[in-house]
Amino acid sequence: MNATFVGETQASVADELLLTTWIGTDPRTDGMRKPVVSGTCQWLCRKPLWGLWLNGGLPAPFLITGASGSGKSSLVSFVVQELATSSPQPVLYYSFSETWGPAYCSLEQCLISILVQIRPHDCGTARSAVRDLLGKKKAHYPDIHHCPYPELLGLVEQVLKHYPAYCLIIDGLDSCVTDRPSFYQFLTNVSARNTVAVMATCRNAESLGSCAKPTLDLETCVEERRQDLEIFVRHAVRRQMDVEPEQHPTWLQTIVHNTLAHSQDSFLHAKLLVDLFHDRSTLREILEVISRAGRCYNAYYEQILQSSDAKLRDSLSRIERRQNILRLLAVAQEPLTLKQINEFLAAKDDVLMSNEDDFVLNIAKEVEELCGSFVTIASSHRVTFFHATAKDFFVKRFWAAGDEANLYLARKCLYVLSQPSYRHPDTAAKLLRQHLMPRELKSANLDDDSPSPAYRYAALYFYRHVTTLSSPPSDLVSRLGRFLQGTEFVTWSEFTFEFKPQNGFGTQIDAQSSLSKWSATLPPADQRDIQMDQYFVTAHILLSSILGDDSNNGVLQYLPRMRLGDFLNAAGQSMKDLEDAYKQKQIVFNGLSALLPEKDPFLLQAKASLLQEYFWQKRYSEALHKLRRLYELQKEVDGISPDARFVTAWMIAAALIALGQYAEAETIISETLEQVRELYTEKYRFFNTLLLLDGTRLERVNDLVKAAATYSAALETMTEISGPDNTFVYILRTALGAVQRKRGDYVLAEENLLKGWGGRQITSNISVNACLDAALQLAALYRDKGDTAECLKLLDSVHRSTVFEDDFERNCQLVHIRNLARFEEGEYATAKHSLIELVNSATGKDRERNNRELLWVRIDLADVMRQHGDEAGEALMLFSELVIPITPTEIQDEPEMPAQLEIAERALRLVRNAQFAESEDLLQREGLRWLRPADFYFLIQGGPALDTSVIAPVKIGEAKQIA
Structure with missing residues (x-):
């Protein structure tokens, strides 16, 4: 065997192991199937429907309906058992049982169980195809339980398409707590192939949606069920009473006859009735029990409970233990094991005591003796109520x-x-x-x-x-x-x-x-x-x-x-949380710096974590300097993972973009993309995270065509990997929609921005800046396309976000968009006053509050004022405090001359048009420089943050009449 083949084989084995770990190996379906009494249920195989179903002649799932206790689960268990011995194709089974707790009544758990059961049957082309499908999901979701239900449903449907034939059996569909109609549609879809046989049971087909029609209603199979019921009762009586037919044939027949007469054609009634015979020694006693038995489940449970109490009357501690065991089982989120039950029973409030001293020495025997009529113990030692009606009785009773x-x-x-x-x-x-x-x-x-x-x-x-x-x-x-x-x-x-x-x-x-x-x-x-x-x-x-x-x-x-x-x-849900995070990371880094050498991996880890906090603080220059040093150290130190270096490279590029150093950012992003592609392929999440950052860079230089193409590529890949309902997909949709707005593609922009905003509301709230950004992007679109009413309505719905209390720049975005809409609504005086007040709040002693958004507010407000015919000097004053002479002069504290204000405005407009070199050349020629480079810093944290450097021109509306 050559070295290349060995390496490929090892990689394949490693991939399989990773996928198995990602999905899991334990579907936990042991104990879900009801035991089948020999000789029962065989009538189903004689039905014409059976052959039609097995041979792919049914256009939909074989849907069996019937009341609780009519034998649906036993019939399904028989089918699973029959197919497992007679059919060469995989038999997949799942039961939605309320007795197993909420975790097992979800479609997610059912779908995961199907994947776990089908995976061992991989072979040939199915192996590579399924591995590829699962690998795409694994590239984004840390484990399969993180995969949202709609995506998981689609994934399982795709996986099943690669298996030529299989049987899928689902019991108790109406006990499922999630979206039953869509799941039934899924079952219908997979059953369309004539090599696939799908069976499902439920009490009422109406709960599955309008397309669900019973194939077989057990209420119509009276004779077949009565024959099965007689076999079932005879078996149960012999087991319970230890009666040999050759010794007491008349007694046995009498007990069976009376039990059948009282059972109301219900297997559950019959089972509970036979349980009441326990400890009855004579035929008279048994017949008296039958005659006194109730006609509803709760009456049976009450009689069984009274019988149990009578046996335990001399041991109040065991009665209490029985109640406590049943308490645990009644509300457990998943089936408890015997060990868990034992530990919980022994746990005491006084934690200084040794709980082990109170362990039951033989917990299996104890559970069987105390609760045997009400519970089932699976082969995995998981304990559940034997039927949902038993669980319901105890919950309501006690x-x-x-x-x-x-x-x-x-x-x-x-x-x-x-x-x-x-x-x-x-x-x-x-x-x-x-x-x-x-x-x-x-x-x-x-x-x-x-x-x-x-x-x-x-x-x-x-x-x-x-x-x-x-x-x-x-x-x-x-x-x-x-x-x-x-x-x-x-x-x-x-x-x-x-x-x-x-x-x-x-x-x-x-x-x-x-x-x-x-x-x-x-x-x-x-x-x-x-x-x-x-x-x-x-x-x-x-x-x-x-x-x-x-x-x-x-x-x-x-x-x-x-x-x-x-x-x-x-x-974190607030700026305070971010500030506290920074303080903790600073304490850690400072403390470790005094204890560890500069190249210590643990110190480098702490440093990287701390530098992430610099971004929301807009400390981009400082972050860039320290990140470059960190990156060099990470390359020198053995044991630093490539992912850690990639994240550092991303932060360096992000800092460069925020600082306006786009050429260098392009180089770093390009190099890192190549490294990630070589190591992980383009389907890796971080590769597409880098594409998102590169799209941001392209937007800043107004290369909107390439930005849209970059976002689209990442969106297509991540939707393929993760499905449409995913946080990162929502982010990419918002980014793409923002570019489409800038390009005037309002129909496409609205579609993407609506999906981005809608998705972010599901995963967070408006007091999280990333969610708020999606709303502001959509509001800007409504304003640009002339739908000012929708714009103002949306802004009104988010204006109470706590983000605005701590984030002045995002507050400026809100005020900016709102007042552009007001201009177009004819509220010129109100909007003008509001924007002038906003600009003034970041001048003079508050000059450090100035930000990128306020630069574009100045230009838009000046344009509207001139269009409205206001005095020329008033608009020009908006551009004060932006530039200063390169060489200080004696008169620099004097009011700025109009010529300097005109130069500041021209230079600012060049920046807005992404003509950065031309802007710098103009200022250099005039002996000026920007007063505060930080005015141009771009928001990196959160997002994608709104950028109004490209925005539709304002059209002043007719002035509104004031009553």
């Missing part, structure tokens, strides 16, 4: 629609998360070292202290249980407050990176959002206990202080602050 059960599990989760081992500062510090520090700085003897199964559940779901409580008791509020402010919170935060390694801060941000909304509904005293305004901050600073006092390693104390700075930047 726990006020789940509130009390959620309170119980919320307490247990917080107890587990706050155990002494997780509260200990060393645990949090060790996790921070593992996640943040380069390999060479990690301790060689770190123990692998994996968290317990119950901890994993509690970490992922504690806040979901907490936030269901409308009136939480004081002990829970206090416990939650201590957790959020203690070192155990840092441990929790770090473990979430291990439970969902590609999720970034997703879990922490989701918890913050949920808890913040919930906390706002509580009394003020409870809000003070929880302190959501200090979420993430208090705990990390506390740990930093502890490590600073107790640690012999000076570096450790900075790890919590490094994590805090990154979180505040990622989750």
